[in-house]
Amino acid sequence: MNTLIAAIAFAADKHRNQRRKDAEASPYINHPIALANVLANESGIEDERVLVTAILHDTIEDTETTEQELVSSFGQEVANIVLEVTDDKSLPKSERKRLQMEHAAHISSRAQLVKLADKICNLRDIAKSPPANWSLERKQEYFDWAKSVVDGLRGVHPGLEALFDAAYGARPVE
Numbered sequence: 001m002n003t004l005i006a007a008i009a010f011a012a013d014k015h016r017n018q019r020r021k022d023a024e025a026s027p028y029i030n031h032p033i034a035l036a037n038v039l040a041n042e043s044g045i046e047d048e049r050v051l052v053t054a055i056l057h058d059t060i061e062d063t064e065t066t067e068q069e070l071v072s073s074f075g076q077e078v079a080n081i082v083l084e085v086t087d088d089k090s091l092p093k094s095e096r097k098r099l100q101m102e103h104a105a106h107i108s109s110r111a112q113l114v115k116l117a118d119k120i121c122n123l124r125d126i127a128k129s130p131p132a133n134w135s136l137e138r139k140q141e142y143f144d145w146a147k148s149v150v151d152g153l154r155g156v157h158p159g160l161e162a163l164f165d166a167a168y169g170a171r172p173v174e
């Protein structure tokens with residue numbers, strides 16, 4: 001079995017009725033695929049668990065997917081990494097944002113790579129095709145929060161961190 005293809009099929013099904021927040025409402029699955037593409041093809045990361053987790057990273061947070069489903073299909077190790085990058089949605093948004101900054105340094109290296117790729121892709125999206133109705137201030141706040149999260153995990157992969165810094169360089173100013 002090709003696990004990466006299986007993960008893409010699994011995530012495509014789970015996210016099938018979801019769209020991103022950009023004005024064109026892009027298909028949700030474009031985003032997890034973009035993370036895996038950054039990791040594999042812009043950063044040379046070949047670790048299958050990292051690429052599989054990138055594909056699955058928003059399934060528990062944003063769909064009905066359970067930990068047990070991920071364990072059955074992809075194993076406990078992948079499920080654990082997905083859980084490391086999953087926010088607790090029962091908490092208020094501001095608390096979730098604070099916890100991401102606090103936890104970034106303490107999650108596993110594989111989870112840190114996925115988190116870095118997520119922030120790179122979201123900054124690129126905000127620069128190129130931002131959520132409809134976001135003010136300049138809101139975009140800037142997101143860029144700065146993402147940088148605080150990433151500053152907490154620096155040293156894990158300098159190449160990926162350089163891609164983040166390049167994406168941060170497009171912080172909107174007007």
Ligand code: NDP
Pocket residue numbers: 020021022031058093094097118122123125126129130131135137138141142
């Ligand atoms: P959201 O968390 O609501 O939206 C950002 C998330 O949406 C990203 O992390 C990403 O998450 C996902 N996403 C989907 N489509 C896109 C896209 N095209 N581009 C980028 N991200 C996308 O917003 P905030 O992070 O701003 O969190 C809300 C916070 O903002 C609250 O703390 C609130 O108080 C504050 N706020 C600020 C306002 C302001 O004007 N300054 C106004 C309103 C709220 P993923 O990868 O997980 O899918």
Ligand code: ZN
Pocket residue numbers: 031057058118
């Ligand atoms: Zn994401």
